[in-house]
Amino acid sequence: MLYRQTIRWARAAELALAIDAGRERAQEALDALRRQRDDDRRPYLCLPARTDDLPAIEARAEAIRASGVGDVVVLGTGGSSLGTRALLALDGPTLGASSGLRVHVPDNLGATLMDAVLRDLDPARTHFIAVSKSGGTAETVAQTLTAFEAVSAALGPTRAAQAFTLVSEPGGSPLRRLAGQWGVATLDHDPDLGGRYSVMSVVGALPALLAGFDIAALRRGAGRVVDQALAPGADPAHVPAAEAAVLGHVAGEAAGAAIAVLLAYDDRLAPFTRWWAQLWAESLGKRGLGSTPVAALGPVDQHSQLQLYLDGPGDKLISLVKPVTAGTGPRVAPALTAGAGEGRLDYLSGRTIGDLVDAEADATAEALVRRGRPVRVLTIDRVDAETLGALMMHFMLETVITAHLIAVDPFDQPAVEEGKQLTRAALRGTGDALAAAVPAGLVSDLGVSAT
Amino acid sequence: MLYRQTIRWARAAELALAIDAGRERAQEALDALRRQRDDDRRPYLCLPARTDDLPAIEARAEAIRASGVGDVVVLGTGGSSLGTRALLALDGPTLGASSGLRVHVPDNLGATLMDAVLRDLDPARTHFIAVSKSGGTAETVAQTLTAFEAVSAALGPTRAAQAFTLVSEPGGSPLRRLAGQWGVATLDHDPDLGGRYSVMSVVGALPALLAGFDIAALRRGAGRVVDQALAPGADPAHVPAAEAAVLGHVAGEAAGAAIAVLLAYDDRLAPFTRWWAQLWAESLGKRGLGSTPVAALGPVDQHSQLQLYLDGPGDKLISLVKPVTAGTGPRVAPALTAGAGEGRLDYLSGRTIGDLVDAEADATAEALVRRGRPVRVLTIDRVDAETLGALMMHFMLETVITAHLIAVDPFDQPAVEEGKQLTRAALRGTGDALAAAVPAGLVSDLGVSAT
Incomplete structure (x- = not known):
C-alpha cells in the first residue's frame, strides 16, 4: 500500500447532495485529465511514465561528481527549490559532520545566507546549479551573478564556468544568454511545466541524483497514482485525490473551511508540506477564491497549534500524513x-x-473528529521515494481537480507581477515617489527606541 | 530604533468607530498589565528587569562547558523549545562543519530523529538538557528516558547523570523524581510561567548562554517595550502592541480577517515566526475565537504564497518583519x-x-495595500538579541491585549487534554475499541497500492 486515505466528518451526511454534485464535477475533471495525459499535453501528468530524459540528467550529475566537488548549492526559489528540498529531506537528519556529497538548497534569498554560502564553502570544491524556468527570476539571477563573480575571482572565469549548471527553458533569457557567454552547461526546463509542478523533472532530478535519491522510484509512485485516477471508467468516489477535492470544496462552500492544514507526523516530511503549501496557494488563490494552506508538523504542533484546531474557529479541513x-x-x-x-x-x-x-x-485525529472537524488521514507504510512520489502526485491531482471545482486556472499566477514591477522600479530608483509620498491608508506609525 | 510599526489599511477610515471602541478596551488591558507588572504577578512581564536569576543559570552553563562536551541537545517540545530555536537562529547559517559548541534543538519527536541523536553524537561529549514545565510531557519524557538509557549503556549511570540537566517546576513530577534518583542537576521552571511565555527564563537562557547568545540584551530589548507600553498614562494609540491588537481585532470582527500572517524577510527570523505561531494560536484559539497564525518567510513566499495573499480571499491581516x-x-x-x-x-x-x-x-507591502489588504510593517535596524527581545515582548503584549479584547484567557490551553488522554489510552492498550469500531462520520476510505 503506497497510501491510504480515510476521511471522517460528522457533517458529511447532511451535505450528501452537495457531495454528489461535487463528484459529478470531479468526473468531468478526471475525464479532462485523462485526455490531457493521453494527448501528452501536460508534462506533470506524463513525467511518471518517462525515462528518456533521465540519461542526460544522469550524465550531467556524473560530470559534476567527477569534477571532485564536495558541496552542491542549488540556487533557485519557490517552485525551483521547494520540491528539491522535499526530496532531499527524506534522508533524515544528520547531526554530526556529514561525509560525501552535501547538497544545499538555500531556497530563500538573503544577504546573510548568501554571505554564508560564499564564506563557508570552498569555491574549488563547490558546484552551483541555478534553476529558473524563465531565466529571469530576480532572486536566482542575483544569487547566480554574485556566486559566479566570487568563484571567478577565486579561480578565474574558465574554472568558474565549470562550477555552474543552468536549468532553464530555451530562449534568450538573461541567465540563458549569460550561461552561453560564460560557457556554462545548460539543461532545458520544459516550457510547458510550471515551477510548482516541476519536481519530478530535471529541476528536482539533477540535485536529487547527486544526493543519491531514487528519482525512478519517485516517478513509479507517482505513476501508480496517475494510473489509478485516470483508469478508464474510474469513479471519482474511488479516486482518493478526487474524493478529497470534493470534500474540501464542500467543506469550503458549506462550512466555511477557508483553511487547509497539512499536518505531517515525521520531520522528513516537513519540507514536503511546504512544497504542498506553494502548490495549493499559488494554484488556487485567485479571484477571491482558494483556501489558505497551513503546513504543520506533528507531534510538535500538538503543543503549538492543536488548541486552536480543536477549540478555535471551525474553519479548517485538517489532513494528517501518518507514517506507520x-x-x-x-x-x-x-x-x-x-x-x-x-x-x-x-x-x-x-x-x-x-x-x-x-x-x-x-x-x-480522533479528538478532531469528536469536535466535529472534517479530518483526513493519509496513512503511509514507509517514508521513501516511491511513497513521496505517490503523495506528490496525489496532491497535484487534488489541486487540479479543486481548480476545476472552483473554476480557476491552476497553472497561472497573475497577481504577483505587480510586486515584481514595484521591486524593479524601486531598485532602478524610479520608485522613490512610492516611498516618499504619504502612504495610502495610513492607520498608525509608531516605534520603540533602544535608548 | 528597536523597531518601528507602520499599519496601513484603506478600510480603517470607515471603521473609525470600531477602532476607537477597541482602543478603550485596550486601555483597560494596559491598565491591568501595569498593575500585574507592579505587583510582580506575571513573570513574563517581570523577567526583562530581572538579573538575580542569571548567576545560577550561568553557573550551570559553565559546569556543562567545563565537562568538555562538543554537543548539547535540548529535549523538549513546543513552549520548551520553539523560543530557544528562535534565539539560536540569530547566529545565521553555517554550511560547513562548525567548530565550538553545537546546540541542537530537535523540538519534534520522531523515531528517525531520536535515532539520529543517539547515532551521530558521541555520548562522552554530549550534554542533554531536558525541558518540561510539568515534568510529565510525554514527548520529553520519552526522549529523556531513551537518551538516558543509551548514555548509561555506553558510560555507566554515574557519568550518564552528569550528562543531563533537567529544567522543570518543583514538585514530584515523573521527570523530577527520576532526576532525583539518578542524581541529575535540576533547575527550577517558574510554576507561574507558561511554556509559550518562557523564552526569556531559564528555558531559553541556559541553551542560549551555551551557544554564546546575549540573554541580557534580549531582556534589555524586551524591557524597553514593557516600559514604553506600561508607562504611566500611556495612550494605547501610541503603544505599538496595543494599536496592532486593536487593528487585528477590528479586521477580524468587521472584515473577516480570520488569518494572521507573519512574513519575516530574513532566514534568521524564521524560527521566531514559528515561536509566534504557538504564542498566538494557543493563547487565543478558544471558544470558537482566535485567528489562525501563518508563519511565512520572504522573499521565498513571494514565490509560494503571495498570489493567494493578493488575489485570494480577503481574510488575512499581513504583518511583515523587515530588517533594513x-x-x-x-x-x-x-x-x-x-x-x-x-x-x-x-x-x-x-x-x-x-x-x-x-x-x-x-x-x-505596497502591492498588498493597493489590493485593499490590512498591512503592518515592523521595520528593524538590526537582527540581534536586543531587537529580538523587543519583538518577542511586542508580540506577547499584542497577544495578551487581544485576549482581553475577545475575552479569553491567554494563559491556558484546555482543549488539548483530550488528545493526551486518548494517546495514553492507546499506548496502554485500552484504546483498541477506538481503533476497532467503525469510525464516527466516515466519509470515505480509499487507497493506492504499490503493485
Whole structure:
C-alpha cells in the first residue's frame, strides 16, 4: 500500500447532495485529465511514465561528481527549490559532520545566507546549479551573478564556468544568454511545466541524483497514482485525490473551511508540506477564491497549534500524513519508568518513540473528529521515494481537480507581477515617489527606541 | 530604533468607530498589565528587569562547558523549545562543519530523529538538557528516558547523570523524581510561567548562554517595550502592541480577517515566526475565537504564497518583519549584468542582495495595500538579541491585549487534554475499541497500492 486515505466528518451526511454534485464535477475533471495525459499535453501528468530524459540528467550529475566537488548549492526559489528540498529531506537528519556529497538548497534569498554560502564553502570544491524556468527570476539571477563573480575571482572565469549548471527553458533569457557567454552547461526546463509542478523533472532530478535519491522510484509512485485516477471508467468516489477535492470544496462552500492544514507526523516530511503549501496557494488563490494552506508538523504542533484546531474557529479541513511508525526508534526501558512512581509512566513502559508518535497521530485525529472537524488521514507504510512520489502526485491531482471545482486556472499566477514591477522600479530608483509620498491608508506609525 | 510599526489599511477610515471602541478596551488591558507588572504577578512581564536569576543559570552553563562536551541537545517540545530555536537562529547559517559548541534543538519527536541523536553524537561529549514545565510531557519524557538509557549503556549511570540537566517546576513530577534518583542537576521552571511565555527564563537562557547568545540584551530589548507600553498614562494609540491588537481585532470582527500572517524577510527570523505561531494560536484559539497564525518567510513566499495573499480571499491581516538590509551582502557586478542584453538586468546592476530583499519587502507591502489588504510593517535596524527581545515582548503584549479584547484567557490551553488522554489510552492498550469500531462520520476510505 503506497497510501491510504480515510476521511471522517460528522457533517458529511447532511451535505450528501452537495457531495454528489461535487463528484459529478470531479468526473468531468478526471475525464479532462485523462485526455490531457493521453494527448501528452501536460508534462506533470506524463513525467511518471518517462525515462528518456533521465540519461542526460544522469550524465550531467556524473560530470559534476567527477569534477571532485564536495558541496552542491542549488540556487533557485519557490517552485525551483521547494520540491528539491522535499526530496532531499527524506534522508533524515544528520547531526554530526556529514561525509560525501552535501547538497544545499538555500531556497530563500538573503544577504546573510548568501554571505554564508560564499564564506563557508570552498569555491574549488563547490558546484552551483541555478534553476529558473524563465531565466529571469530576480532572486536566482542575483544569487547566480554574485556566486559566479566570487568563484571567478577565486579561480578565474574558465574554472568558474565549470562550477555552474543552468536549468532553464530555451530562449534568450538573461541567465540563458549569460550561461552561453560564460560557457556554462545548460539543461532545458520544459516550457510547458510550471515551477510548482516541476519536481519530478530535471529541476528536482539533477540535485536529487547527486544526493543519491531514487528519482525512478519517485516517478513509479507517482505513476501508480496517475494510473489509478485516470483508469478508464474510474469513479471519482474511488479516486482518493478526487474524493478529497470534493470534500474540501464542500467543506469550503458549506462550512466555511477557508483553511487547509497539512499536518505531517515525521520531520522528513516537513519540507514536503511546504512544497504542498506553494502548490495549493499559488494554484488556487485567485479571484477571491482558494483556501489558505497551513503546513504543520506533528507531534510538535500538538503543543503549538492543536488548541486552536480543536477549540478555535471551525474553519479548517485538517489532513494528517501518518507514517506507520509503531515499533520503530529507541525503546523506553521499563526499569526507568518504574522509578517515576505511582504508575504514572506505565503507558510509556516498553514502548518505542515510534509507538508514541503513532498513538499521538491517531489520538489527534480522533479528538478532531469528536469536535466535529472534517479530518483526513493519509496513512503511509514507509517514508521513501516511491511513497513521496505517490503523495506528490496525489496532491497535484487534488489541486487540479479543486481548480476545476472552483473554476480557476491552476497553472497561472497573475497577481504577483505587480510586486515584481514595484521591486524593479524601486531598485532602478524610479520608485522613490512610492516611498516618499504619504502612504495610502495610513492607520498608525509608531516605534520603540533602544535608548 | 528597536523597531518601528507602520499599519496601513484603506478600510480603517470607515471603521473609525470600531477602532476607537477597541482602543478603550485596550486601555483597560494596559491598565491591568501595569498593575500585574507592579505587583510582580506575571513573570513574563517581570523577567526583562530581572538579573538575580542569571548567576545560577550561568553557573550551570559553565559546569556543562567545563565537562568538555562538543554537543548539547535540548529535549523538549513546543513552549520548551520553539523560543530557544528562535534565539539560536540569530547566529545565521553555517554550511560547513562548525567548530565550538553545537546546540541542537530537535523540538519534534520522531523515531528517525531520536535515532539520529543517539547515532551521530558521541555520548562522552554530549550534554542533554531536558525541558518540561510539568515534568510529565510525554514527548520529553520519552526522549529523556531513551537518551538516558543509551548514555548509561555506553558510560555507566554515574557519568550518564552528569550528562543531563533537567529544567522543570518543583514538585514530584515523573521527570523530577527520576532526576532525583539518578542524581541529575535540576533547575527550577517558574510554576507561574507558561511554556509559550518562557523564552526569556531559564528555558531559553541556559541553551542560549551555551551557544554564546546575549540573554541580557534580549531582556534589555524586551524591557524597553514593557516600559514604553506600561508607562504611566500611556495612550494605547501610541503603544505599538496595543494599536496592532486593536487593528487585528477590528479586521477580524468587521472584515473577516480570520488569518494572521507573519512574513519575516530574513532566514534568521524564521524560527521566531514559528515561536509566534504557538504564542498566538494557543493563547487565543478558544471558544470558537482566535485567528489562525501563518508563519511565512520572504522573499521565498513571494514565490509560494503571495498570489493567494493578493488575489485570494480577503481574510488575512499581513504583518511583515523587515530588517533594513540595503547595502548588505554580495554585490551584483555591473560587468555581468551588461552581458544579459537589452538592459534587462540593469535594475540589479551594482545592487547588493540586501538591496534586492529590501526592495522586495517594500514592494510586497505596497502591492498588498493597493489590493485593499490590512498591512503592518515592523521595520528593524538590526537582527540581534536586543531587537529580538523587543519583538518577542511586542508580540506577547499584542497577544495578551487581544485576549482581553475577545475575552479569553491567554494563559491556558484546555482543549488539548483530550488528545493526551486518548494517546495514553492507546499506548496502554485500552484504546483498541477506538481503533476497532467503525469510525464516527466516515466519509470515505480509499487507497493506492504499490503493485
